[in-house]
Amino acid sequence: MEFLLGPPFMVGVAVVVGLGLIYARRTYQRCPHCGRLVRRVAQGWLRCGFCGRQYRRGLRLR
Numbered sequence: 605m606e607f608l609l610g611p612p613f614m615v616g617v618a619v620v621v622g623l624g625l626i627y628a629r630r631t632y633q634r635c636p637h638c639g640r641l642v643r644r645v646a647q648g649w650l651r652c653g654f655c656g657r658q659y660r661r662g663l664r665l666r
């Protein structure tokens with residue numbers, strides 16, 4: 605059983621982490637005002653729950 609926790613296991617973990625990061629980057633973005641993690645805007649504008657200001661897709665202030 606020990607060989608199952610070797611390199612193949614680490615590769616599996618790396619793949620899962622990589623896919624998770626890709627998914628997170630597609631789902632979340634940084635608030636352009638305060639830099640915190642907020643939901644990515646699909647359409648129109650959203651209000652940041654931390655600083656209360658509105659942001660939209662592709663807006664870069666920092």
Ligand SMILES: [Zn+2]
Nearest residue numbers: 635638652655
């Ligand atoms: Zn904010």
